[in-house]
Amino acid sequence: MMSGLQLDLYEDGERNALADAMTVMVEAFDPAFGEAWTPGQLAGIMTMPGTWLTLARVDAMPLGFALVRSVLDECELLLLAVAPPWRGRGIGETLLRDCLTMARRRNIVSMNLEVRACNSAVHLYEKIGFEYVHRRPGYYRGKDGKLFDALSFRIDMRA
Numbered sequence: 001m002m003s004g005l006q007l008d009l010y011e012d013g014e015r016n017a018l019a020d021a022m023t024v025m026v027e028a029f030d031p032a033f034g035e036a037w038t039p040g041q042l043a044g045i046m047t048m049p050g051t052w053l054t055l056a057r058v059d060a061m062p063l064g065f066a067l068v069r070s071v072l073d074e075c076e077l078l079l080l081a082v083a084p085p086w087r088g089r090g091i092g093e094t095l096l097r098d099c100l101t102m103a104r105r106r107n108i109v110s111m112n113l114e115v116r117a118c119n120s121a122v123h124l125y126e127k128i129g130f131e132y133v134h135r136r137p138g139y140y141r142g143k144d145g146k147l148f149d150a151l152s153f154r155i156d157m158r159a
């Protein structure tokens with residue numbers, strides 16, 4: 001793990017946590033692809049039981065975050081983001097592995113996710129052991145209404 005990196009877990013809509021996640025959100029996602037969430041969407045999901053947000057910070061500065069929603073023994077990685085200047089240092093992988101650890105502690109047996117086809121995040125998911133499930137045509141609506149396919153991935157944590 002990168003030196004000085006701190007992971008903080010939030011299970012409610014703590015205002016500073018939401019603000020820090022939004023700081024990373026606006027930097028991390030290219031509006032061309034329509035993947036980023038609005039502050040309202042983020043605050044809304046955090047009111048749902050079984051949802052958690054993990055922030056990666058150094059010296060209180062937010063560098064990345066992961067957002068997961070769980071229902072019974074399954075969960076979904078909703079968002080994973082690292083601010084562009086901090087990429088390629090293992091922060092995304094640290095966040096994702098932490099989410100898997102967190103999920104196992106909650107007796108969750110699988111994690112699902114959707115990712116835009118052609119997103120380099122696919123390399124990270126495959127490295128961790130996620131398996132391709134199927135393609136969803138036109139899942140993301142980007143700028144100017146352009147549609148992008150999503151790929152579904154899943155990891156079985158009992159394997």
Ligand SMILES: CC(C)(COP(=O)(O)OP(=O)(O)OC[C@H]1O[C@@H](n2cnc3c(N)ncnc32)[C@H](O)[C@@H]1OP(=O)(O)O)[C@@H](O)C(=O)NCCC(=O)NCCS
Binds near residue numbers: 090116123
């Ligand atoms: C995807 C993302 C979170 C990765 O964060 P990161 O901190 O740069 O990733 P890491 O440094 O932990 O990389 C871990 C592994 O992922 C893979 N990887 C990450 N970025 C990659 C890239 N651009 N190209 C190829 N492989 C990549 C590599 O296998 C890497 O392992 P290695 O360094 O041993 O080769 C980051 O690029 C991001 O925020 N992207 C924009 C938001 C997004 O699209 N999120 C995913 C959909 S919600």
